[in-house]
Amino acid sequence: MFHESSIREPLILGEKDYRQITEDVISPVEKKPTTFWWIAISITGTAALWGILCICYTVGVGIGTWGLNRTVGWAWDITNFVWWIGIGHAGTLISAVLLLFRSRWRMGINRSAEAMTIFAVMMAGLFPIIHMGRVWLAYWTLPLPNYLGSLWVNINSPLFWDVCAISTYFTVSLVFWYLGLIPDFGTVRDRAKIAGAKIRYRAYHILSFGWSGRVKDWIRHEEVSLVLAGLSTPLVFSVHSIVSMDFATSVVPGWHTTIFPPYFVLGALFSGFAMVLTLTIIMRKVMNLKEYITVKHIEYMNLICLLTGSLVGTAYLTELFISWYSGVEYEQYAFINRATGPYWWAYACMMTCNVISPQLFWFKKIRRSIPLAFFLSIIINIGMWFERFVIIVTSIHREYIPSMWTMFHPTFVDVGIYVGTIGIFFTLFLLFAKFFPGIAQSELKTILKISGEKYKQNGVHH
Amino acid sequence: MNFEFSKKLKTVCYILIAVGIITVIAGFMSGETVRTWSNLLIDNFLFLAIAVFGTFFVALLYLTESAWGVTMKRIPEAMSQFLWVAGVIMLLIFIGGHHYLYHWTHPELTDPASPRFDALITEKSVYLNTPFFLIRMVFILGIWIFCTHLLRKYSRRQDDQGWQGYHKKSRFTSAVFMVFFAVTCVVAAWDWLMSLEPHWYSTIFGWYVFGSLWVSGTAVAILLLVYLKRKNLLPNVNANHLHDMGKWLFALSCMWTYLWFSQFMLIWYANIPEEAAFYLPRIKHYPELFYGMLFVNFLLPFLVLMSRDSKRNTVYLVAVAILVFIGHWLDFYVLVMPATVGEYWSIGWIEAGILLGFIGGFLFVTFKSLTKASLEVKQHPFLQECVHHHV
Numbered sequence: 001m002f003h004e005s006s007i008r009e010p011l012i013l014g015e016k017d018y019r020q021i022t023e024d025v026i027s028p029v030e031k032k033p034t035t036f037w038w039i040a041i042s043i044t045g046t047a048a049l050w051g052i053l054c055i056c057y058t059v060g061v062g063i064g065t066w067g068l069n070r071t072v073g074w075a076w077d078i079t080n081f082v083w084w085i086g087i088g089h090a091g092t093l094i095s096a097v098l099l100l101f102r103s104r105w106r107m108g109i110n111r112s113a114e115a116m117t118i119f120a121v122m123m124a125g126l127f128p129i130i131h132m133g134r135v136w137l138a139y140w141t142l143p144l145p146n147y148l149g150s151l152w153v154n155i156n157s158p159l160f161w162d163v164c165a166i167s168t169y170f171t172v173s174l175v176f177w178y179l180g181l182i183p184d185f186g187t188v189r190d191r192a193k194i195a196g197a198k199i200r201y202r203a204y205h206i207l208s209f210g211w212s213g214r215v216k217d218w219i220r221h222e223e224v225s226l227v228l229a230g231l232s233t234p235l236v237f238s239v240h241s242i243v244s245m246d247f248a249t250s251v252v253p254g255w256h257t258t259i260f261p262p263y264f265v266l267g268a269l270f271s272g273f274a275m276v277l278t279l280t281i282i283m284r285k286v287m288n289l290k291e292y293i294t295v296k297h298i299e300y301m302n303l304i305c306l307l308t309g310s311l312v313g314t315a316y317l318t319e320l321f322i323s324w325y326s327g328v329e330y331e332q333y334a335f336i337n338r339a340t341g342p343y344w345w346a347y348a349c350m351m352t353c354n355v356i357s358p359q360l361f362w363f364k365k366i367r368r369s370i371p372l373a374f375f376l377s378i379i380i381n382i383g384m385w386f387e388r389f390v391i392i393v394t395s396i397h398r399e400y401i402p403s404m405w406t407m408f409h410p411t412f413v414d415v416g417i418y419v420g421t422i423g424i425f426f427t428l429f430l431l432f433a434k435f436f437p438g439i440a441q442s443e444l445k446t447i448l449k450i451s452g453e454k455y456k457q458n459g460v461h462h
Numbered sequence: 463m464n465f466e467f468s469k470k471l472k473t474v475c476y477i478l479i480a481v482g483i484i485t486v487i488a489g490f491m492s493g494e495t496v497r498t499w500s501n502l503l504i505d506n507f508l509f510l511a512i513a514v515f516g517t518f519f520v521a522l523l524y525l526t527e528s529a530w531g532v533t534m535k536r537i538p539e540a541m542s543q544f545l546w547v548a549g550v551i552m553l554l555i556f557i558g559g560h561h562y563l564y565h566w567t568h569p570e571l572t573d574p575a576s577p578r579f580d581a582l583i584t585e586k587s588v589y590l591n592t593p594f595f596l597i598r599m600v601f602i603l604g605i606w607i608f609c610t611h612l613l614r615k616y617s618r619r620q621d622d623q624g625w626q627g628y629h630k631k632s633r634f635t636s637a638v639f640m641v642f643f644a645v646t647c648v649v650a651a652w653d654w655l656m657s658l659e660p661h662w663y664s665t666i667f668g669w670y671v672f673g674s675l676w677v678s679g680t681a682v683a684i685l686l687l688v689y690l691k692r693k694n695l696l697p698n699v700n701a702n703h704l705h706d707m708g709k710w711l712f713a714l715s716c717m718w719t720y721l722w723f724s725q726f727m728l729i730w731y732a733n734i735p736e737e738a739a740f741y742l743p744r745i746k747h748y749p750e751l752f753y754g755m756l757f758v759n760f761l762l763p764f765l766v767l768m769s770r771d772s773k774r775n776t777v778y779l780v781a782v783a784i785l786v787f788i789g790h791w792l793d794f795y796v797l798v799m800p801a802t803v804g805e806y807w808s809i810g811w812i813e814a815g816i817l818l819g820f821i822g823g824f825l826f827v828t829f830k831s832l833t834k835a836s837l838e839v840k841q842h843p844f845l846q847e848c849v850h851h852h853v
Contacts, residue, residue: 003850005529007843100709237720249731256732259665261724314644318665325589325652326663327582328736 010453011105013291018445021292022187025441028287029188030200033434036286044426051420054413055130063133065413071406072397076414077127079388080421083271084124085166085243086264086384089236090272091117092173095180096232099225104447105300108293111440112283112433113276114177119428120275121170123421128162130417158245165242169235176228183221184437186211237261240268247391254334254395257322263315270308270354271384277301277377279429281370283438292439295368302367305380309358312387316355334395342407343394346386353383463695465832475826482819489812499559500802501812504794505820506551507654508678509544511671512824515679516542517610518643520617521636524629529847530706533698536837537686539617541679542610543831544824549603552654556599563802566590566660583660590657598653602646609639618835625841647672655794658801662740664729670721677714677759678790681783684711686828688776688783695837701774702853708773711782715763719756744796747805751796758789791817 012021058065068075091113098106129138140150141163153160185208192201211217244264247255277298284293323335338347357379361367393408432438449455489498516538523531560567565583570576572584583590612635620628648668656667664670684707690696691704729737744752763782772778799807839845 003846005843005847008527234716241720241724245728248728251732251734256728256734257665258667258725258728259669260728262666262669262721310641311644314648315665318648318668322663322665325586326736327585327661 004450009296010456011451013453015454021441025437025439041430044423047419047423048427051417051423054416059135067410067414071404072408075393075408076410077131079392080418081124081127082388083385084120086268086271087275088117088120089268090276092232092236096229099229104451105297107444108297109280115432117173119425123425158249161242165239169239172232180440182211183442237265240264252395253330259315266308266311273301273304274377274380281374298373299367302361302373306358306361313355338394346390350383350386350390353379463837467829467833475822478818478822481815485815496562496802499562500798501816502555504798505816506548508794509820509824510548511675512679512682513542513544513548514606515675520613521639524633524636529844530851532842532844532848535839537683539614540828540831544827545610546607602650605642621840625843655797666725673718673721674790674793677718680710680714681786684783688780698849702851705773705853708779712767719760743800748796751792755792758785
C-alpha cells in the first residue's frame, strides 16, 4: 500500500484520469505544429545553419580561423565542450539518481531532461572532434589496430579516458531514454490505428519495437530500467570527473587541484538543472502542460540549483583559500590574476551568476515564481559558461615566462560555431517536442492516484 | 516504548571506559606520549564525526522531506548527543597535546632568529596560530552542539504537542545547520587533520573527510538499529527500512572511494613533490593499512551489499557495518599517524585500549539518551508514509 502525506503538494493538478493524461500528452504529437513552433524552428534552424557553415569553414581552412594562439591553445571551443557536457548531466541524474531516491516529481520532467542530455552530449562531442583539425581521422581516438593507419591510443592520457567516458555515457543515456519512450510510442501507434492515420501508424509501429503492453513486457521494462539506473548512476559522476581530469592531471597552476572531480560534477548538475528549467518552463507554457509540470516541480528544481550553486561556491572559496594556504607563489598568482587580472570581469560574472544569484532561491516567493525562475536559469547558464572560460583561459594566458603572456580574442568563427550548437540543440529539442511524447505519460500514470490533486482531495489511498 | 538501559549493559560501558582511561594513563607513563596523544585524536575525531553525523542525518531527512527514515529518527538523535563529550575532549587534546600533534604550534618555527625557522609555516601563521585555532574550534563545536540541541528539543516536543509548528521549526534549524555545516566541516578537517602536516595541502581534503564522516556514521547507525530491532523495540522498522540503510552504506562506501581516488590519482599523476610528500611515507611505511583500507572500505561492502538480499539480511548488514567502522578507524589512523609518529607505528594495546574506551563512552551516552525519549516517533507528518514504506 502506498500512502502519501497530506502535506505534500499534488504533482498532477486538475481533474485528471488516465484517459485525460493520454489525451494531454499524446495529442500534440498528432496535431499539426503550431505557428509558434514554426517561428521557433526557423530561428533555431537559421542559427544551426550558420554554425554548420562555420564548422565547414573551419574544416576547410583549419583551426587557424579560431582565435587560438601559441599560449592559449584551448579556449572558446573547450569552454563550449565542458559547458555542453555539464548541461548533459541533469537528464541522467533525474532519470537515474532520482529514480533510486524514489522522487516522484521526476516523472513530470524526466523525458525532456533526458532528451536534453542526449542533444547536449552530441553538441559537446562536436568540439573536440572539430578541434582535431582533420575530422576525417577522428576514429584515431579509438583503440584500433595500427594497420588502419592510426597509432595505438595512449591510455595514460585523460583525453582518451574522455572518449571512453563520454561515448559510454551517451550510449547508456540514449538507451535509457529510448527504453522509456517505447510504451509511449506504443500508445501513439495504437491511437493512430484507431484514427486511421496510416503513415503515423507505420512510423510509430517501427519506433515502438512491437510493444504489446502485456504484463510480461512491463516486468521486463521495469527490470531493465532499474538495471540501467544502477549503471547510469556511476556514469553521472564519472563523466564530468574525467572531464575535470583533462585539466587537473596537468601541472598548470589553477588547473591542478584535487577538488576538481566532485566540484565539476556539482557544477554540471547546477548548469544541467538550469537548462532543464529553461526548457520545461517554455514547454509547460507552449504545450499547455502546466498541470503536469507544476510550480512545485519548478520549486524543487530551484532548490537543487540553490544546493549545487552554493556547493560550487564553497568549492570556489576552498580553491581561493588553499591557493593562499599552499604558499606556492604560482598557485597564488593564478588566483589573484583570475580575480584582479585582465579577465576580472569574467571572474566577477562567474561569481555573481553562480554563487550570488542562486541565493535568491532561499525566498519561497522567488523560487515559486515562474518568470524569475526562468530568468535566473538563463543567468546561471551564462555564469557556468564563464566559469569554464575563467578556468580554461585565465589559467593558461599567463605563462612562467612573461614574453609568452597573451590574451585570447575570439573570431567570428568561434562565436559562430557556439551560436550554431545552440541552434542545433534547440532545433533537435523542438523536433523532439513535436514528434515524441514530451512527458513520460505511462510512467506518470503510476502516481496519478497517489499524487494527483483529485485523488488527494478525496483522500483515496492506493 | 522506551529503551531500558540495563545494569549489565551499564557495567559493560563502565568497564570499557575504565579500560580506556587506564590505557591513556599507562600510555603516558610508559613513555609512549606521542602515540597516546595520536590515538586520542584518531578515536575522538572518529566518534566526533559519528556524533555530528547524527545531526547531519536528521537535518538531511527534514530538508529532503524524506519519509523512510522517520521511525528510526531517535537513533541518529541519540548518537548526536555524544557531540558535546567529543567536543570537550577535542579541546583538551589540543590544549594538552598540541606540541606533540601539531608541529606548527612550536613558537621557534616562526622565529627568524631560530635555526628551526620555517618560512612556509611563518607565512601560514596568520591562519595557523593557537588563539585563532582555538576560536575556530570553539565556534565550530558551539554551532554544531547548539543546532543538535535545538533539533532534539523540537523533535521531543513534537511528540507531545503535535507536529504543526515544530516540523517547520525543525526544517528551518536543519537548513541553518546545513549551511554552517557545509563550511565548518571543511574547516574542521583542515584544522584538526590537515594541519597535522602543515606544509601539505589538498583542496578536496574537507570533502574527503566529510565522506568518511557520513559513511562511518551510517555504519554505526545500522549497528544500533539492528541491536534495537533485535530487542523488539522498533516495531515500525522492518526489512524495507534496513534495505534503505544498506543502500546508503553501499552508496557511501562508493562515494568515499571516489573522493579517495580523486585525491590520490591526481596527486600521483602530477607527481609534484609538495603534494606527493603526503603519500610517499604512507605508501612506504604503511602499505598494509594504506592498501588494505581499500579492501575493507570499498571492495567488501561493494561486493557483499550488491545483492538485494544481503541488504535485507541483518547478519550481512552487521558484518559489513563492523568492517566499515574498522575501515574508517584505519582511515583516520593512516591520516594521523604518519604525521605524528612517522614510520614508528604499531597497532597494540594502546590502540585497542583507547578505542574500547571511546566505544564505551559513546555507547553510554547514546544509550542514556535513548532512555530519555520514546523510541517510537508519535507525531510526524510523514510517519504514516514511513510505516507503510516498502521497497
